[in-house]
Amino acid sequence: MRAPPSAGGFNSPWTLAIRAAADQGRPRRAIALYLASLRSSCRPCPFALAAVLKSVPRLPEHAVLPAAASLHAHLLRLGLLSHPYPHAALSHLYSHLLPPHHNHARGLLDDAPTPLNRHSLVSSNSLLASLLRAGDIPAARAMFEAMPARDVVSWNSMVAGLAKAGHLDEAIEMFDQMPETNVASWNALVSGFMAQGHLAQAQELFERMPTRNNVSWITMISGYAKAGDVQAAANLFDRMGSKDLYAWNAMISCYAQNGCAREALGIFNRMLKPHIWVVPNEKTFSSVISACSQLGDLRFGLWVENFMGYVGVDLDDHLRTALVDLYTKSGRMDRAFDLFRGLRSRDVVSYSAMIVGCGMHGKLNEAVGLFKEMSKARIDPNAVTFVGLLSAYSHAGLLEEARACFTSMTSRYRINPSMEHYTIMVDILGRCGKLEEAFQLVMQIPVCPDASVWGALLLACRLHNNIELGEVVASKCFELEPQESGYYILLGNIYAQAKKWDKVKGLRKMMAERGLSKTPGSSWVHVA
DNA sequence: TAACGAGCGT
Numbered sequence: 001m002r003a004p005p006s007a008g009g010f011n012s013p014w015t016l017a018i019r020a021a022a023d024q025g026r027p028r029r030a031i032a033l034y035l036a037s038l039r040s041s042c043r044p045c046p047f048a049l050a051a052v053l054k055s056v057p058r059l060p061e062h063a064v065l066p067a068a069a070s071l072h073a074h075l076l077r078l079g080l081l082s083h084p085y086p087h088a089a090l091s092h093l094y095s096h097l098l099p100p101h102h103n104h105a106r107g108l109l110d111d112a113p114t115p116l117n118r119h120s121l122v123s124s125n126s127l128l129a130s131l132l133r134a135g136d137i138p139a140a141r142a143m144f145e146a147m148p149a150r151d152v153v154s155w156n157s158m159v160a161g162l163a164k165a166g167h168l169d170e171a172i173e174m175f176d177q178m179p180e181t182n183v184a185s186w187n188a189l190v191s192g193f194m195a196q197g198h199l200a201q202a203q204e205l206f207e208r209m210p211t212r213n214n215v216s217w218i219t220m221i222s223g224y225a226k227a228g229d230v231q232a233a234a235n236l237f238d239r240m241g242s243k244d245l246y247a248w249n250a251m252i253s254c255y256a257q258n259g260c261a262r263e264a265l266g267i268f269n270r271m272l273k274p275h276i277w278v279v280p281n282e283k284t285f286s287s288v289i290s291a292c293s294q295l296g297d298l299r300f301g302l303w304v305e306n307f308m309g310y311v312g313v314d315l316d317d318h319l320r321t322a323l324v325d326l327y328t329k330s331g332r333m334d335r336a337f338d339l340f341r342g343l344r345s346r347d348v349v350s351y352s353a354m355i356v357g358c359g360m361h362g363k364l365n366e367a368v369g370l371f372k373e374m375s376k377a378r379i380d381p382n383a384v385t386f387v388g389l390l391s392a393y394s395h396a397g398l399l400e401e402a403r404a405c406f407t408s409m410t411s412r413y414r415i416n417p418s419m420e421h422y423t424i425m426v427d428i429l430g431r432c433g434k435l436e437e438a439f440q441l442v443m444q445i446p447v448c449p450d451a452s453v454w455g456a457l458l459l460a461c462r463l464h465n466n467i468e469l470g471e472v473v474a475s476k477c478f479e480l481e482p483q484e485s486g487y488y489i490l491l492g493n494i495y496a497q498a499k500k501w502d503k504v505k506g507l508r509k510m511m512a513e514r515g516l517s518k519t520p521g522s523s524w525v526h527v528a
Numbered sequence: 529t530a531a532c533g534a535g536c537g538t
Contacts, residue, residue: 011529019529025535047529047530050530051530053530054530054531058535084530085530086530087530088530088531089530089531091531092530092531121531122530122531123531124531125531125532126530126531126532128531128532129531129532132532151531152532153531153532154531154532155532156531156532156533157531157532157533158532159532160532160533161532182532182533183533184532184533185532185533186533187532187533187534188532188533190533191533191534213533214534215533215534216533216534217534218533218534218535219533219534221534222534222535246534246535247534249534249535249536250534250535253535253536282536283535283536284536285536286536286537287536287537289537290536290537316536317537318536318537319536319537320537321536321537321538322536322537322538323537324537324538325537325538328538347537348538349537349538350537350538351538352538353537353538354538355538356538357538382538384538385538387538388538
């Protein structure tokens with residue numbers, strides 16, 4: 001009997017396709033292709049299996065461990081566990097999943113039947129990398145020193161690990177000692193400079209690199225994104241030659257995280273153009289949904305949700321949470337609740353998204369209920385949770401409850417109030433006529449209060465027609481945002497109410513001098 | 529042409 005056709009060497013079409021899918025960050029496609037290769041009665045290919053194993057960590061979180069376990073069983077059944085490629089890939093996979101010291105990779109390593117030298121070096125590198133990932137620098141250093149053989153990957157791991165842990169000087173020293181470097185060595189160093197905020201030095205190093213790959217470009221782009229330099233990131237993105245999925249994701253996320261929601265959706269559209277057509281994945285959609293949410297663009301969001309089904313991206317908990325945020329912001333609370341209840345596991349982020357949504361729409365009972373529910377589940381609230389809760393109380397006009405909540409946030413949960421918390425408290429105190437207390441609270445803010453805090457207080461002064469405090473507060477607002485006409489109008493209204501027409505006139509003059517005009521629809525004389 | 533180097537949601 002003839003052997004079935006082989007999916008054999010690493011150049012067979014199936015194996016190539018599987019490796020391509022794995023490299024593109026499409027784990028489900030890699031697995032599907034592998035299964036298809038078996039169905040078309042190809043012999044299981046160890047190289048293809050290695051690629052599939054490599055892509056497993058990119059599955060949705062809940063699917064990673066089951067996939068690892070069933071592939072492990074599959075390898076055992078086929079007798080391919082001792083083949084160096086899948087063996088190394090499986091060790092590496094386990095070293096991602098488990099802490100390095102009671103590492104499954106260790107066990108696999110010890111059980112391996114007299115591995116090739118090359119194989120043992122790869123496995124050692126994998127273990128070294130997992131020590132560094134766990135942040136155990138001393139153990140990694142000891143292991144590196146004790147290794148009988150090292151290659152460029154061992155050195156790269158050390159350079160990257162040291163740089164990431166903040167030991168930039170040592171990383172540079174190590175880099176200089178390397179017998180040979182490759183593009184990954186340079187990337188590791190560039191990434192270290194970026195992470196420590198040395199942007200100019202990173203850029204200089206980047207320009208000096210003998211060769212650059214996509215990782216080099218993406219490291220720079222996401223570094224600038226984190227530093228908030230959108231323009232620098234965009235310039236690099238434009239200079240980049242062939243952009244892969246990761247590059248598009250980095251740029252979309254850069255825009256979305258820096259408040260440039262329109263630009264984020266713009267380049268998302270660009271990557272879908274027929275002559276570009278890069279298939280988006282989970283990461284793409286989570287940035288895109290976040291951009292929709294910033295714009296309150298429900299219709300595009302609904303289209304995106306549909307489109308995700310079309311390209312075969314399924315709703316994981318991250319995406320559900322992003323959608324919860326979008327739907328609450330667009331007032332679709334029923335839909336948001338459905339998604340929230342469908343979460344595999346709820347955490348502080350998803351609870352907070354839901355509580356903030358309830359706070360925004362005056363659903364006090366629901367907000368408080370969710371807060372109790374998360375406490376019961378022993379999920380600690382964070383600053384965002386309290387933004388939601390406080391705004392729910394504020395919305396309902398419950399001053400005492402808001403005060404108690406604010407106190408418990410700082411004293412019981414040890415959360416430092418942010419400007420947003422202060423703004424909500426000032427707003428409710430002000431609306432309840434406690435102007436003096438609101439002012440005292442503003443004075444207690446340890447850092448310089450921003451315009452939103454002063455603005456809330458000014459609004460309260462207008463509500464209760466307090467000229468003396470209003471003048472003080474308005475001058476702060478003018479100082480912080482001289483071009484914002486709303487503050488002048490609020491103060492003008494306070495003057496008009498008290499029939500201080502000369503003061504109104506003075507304000508008008510001030511506005512004209514600063515090139516401001518009264519926004520249409522707002523009035524300050526007729527209200528009097 | 530395994531292992532190192534890119535990363536999400538309030």
